[in-house]
Amino acid sequence: MSDQQTPTNELADVAPEAWSGVHRGPLRAGEWVRLTDSKGRRHNFELVPGKRFFSNRGHLEHDDLIGREEGFTIASSAGGEYLVFRPLLSEFVVSMPRGAAVIYPKDAAQIVALADVFPGATVVEAGVGSGALTCSLLRAVGPFGKVVSWERREEFAEVARRNVDQFFSAPDGRTHPAWDLRLGDLTEELPRSGQRADRIVLDMLAPWECIDAVADALVPGGIVCAYVATTTQLSRIVETLRAHGGFTEPQAWESLVRDWHVEGLAVRPGHKMIGHTAFLVTARRMAPGEQAPRKKRRPAPGAYGVDYTGPRPADLPPEVVEERFDA
Structure with a gap:
């Protein structure tokens, strides 16, 4: 099915009882959106009817975003282009x-x-x-x-x-x-x-x-x-x-x-x-x-030497705590 065709079996919005933090369907007032410009700069804001989003590339009307399916591009008043999605958790x-x-x-x-x-x-x-x-x-x-x-x-x-x-x-x-x-x-x-x-x-x-x-x-x-x-x-x-x-x-x-x-x-x-x-x-x-x-491998020489002041395993062999020097 092409992007231009209208699907006949749309998924409903995620049930509020799931508390997923995810929504499907058109963008709604009160939701947060994430705008990304051509240089990768990102802007997050809440959609409020009647408000404007301002940047160094002009402004956008929130009303022009509300009601549209996420995953679209929109141009600002000064010609800046923005990609519009709901923000992922990450x-x-x-x-x-x-x-x-x-x-x-x-x-x-x-x-x-x-x-x-x-x-x-x-x-x-x-x-x-x-x-x-x-x-x-x-x-x-x-x-x-x-x-x-x-x-x-x-x-x-x-x-x-x-x-x-x-x-x-x-x-x-x-x-x-x-x-x-x-x-x-x-x-x-x-x-x-x-x-x-x-x-x-x-x-x-x-x-x-x-x-x-x-x-x-x-x-x-x-x-x-x-x-x-x-x-x-x-x-x-x-x-x-x-x-x-x-x-x-x-x-x-x-x-x-x-x-x-x-x-x-x-x-x-x-x-x-x-x-x-x-x-x-x-x-x-x-x-x-x-x-x-307990693990069988012996600790590395000097691991628990006299300079070590932290906790020690209870079954540590006495010779392991002796400081060792190369001849």
Whole structure:
């Protein structure tokens, strides 16, 4: 069927009860749209009847966008051409207002996939930031799951609430039914709350300080996922999980994303890439009183030498902690 033909079996809009943050059909007043110009510059704004969008290439009438199917181009009063779509979640989170730094889509996708966040899951999130990861977690658990987000700073919590409500088109006075945003320090408040969780995501400065609380809250088989920025944080959280004894061997990784330039025979890596943003660490909770088999490989020479001051595995051979020098 060509683009000019009218389909006979149009899909209806996504049911509001799904809380997907996605709409089908013509653009409506109150929705957000994303305009992209010929140089790749992007503009996000809410459609309001009677309003105008202004740029250095003139203006556009909101009324000229409302009622049209997304995926069209439109010219401004000064001849600028814009591509019009509803913003994807990955596009929304990198352009939304920020109180704190956001977790980028490449890391949010890894967290949802490798921490196996599923529909109906109960997820605890420490450090809501600006709400970027929260949107991905809420979409993954669905309206019948639960995301409990702890944030220490009230101003960050308020920015996150506005962003999450905007993405999911929450009616005035309501928010996503699966979301419970709380003010407080997870290290102190999680034990008091008695909250149990299938998954716990830690986006905080010192996640190793709350591992005991995380262990008590996670169900057997549950997953903890820590998001840390530096190698020293990475080492500390991995060794703390090992020393605790109630988790499987921690897995640590990072992802790097590079675009490619493709024009006929001119195929090469792009000049820009999303490099290091953070390290991710995951481990699974063992059943109470159970311990995972320790890995057989001996630590590298000097790994736990006298200069190392962090947590140590309980069964570390004594000779490993001796500092070694080459002759």
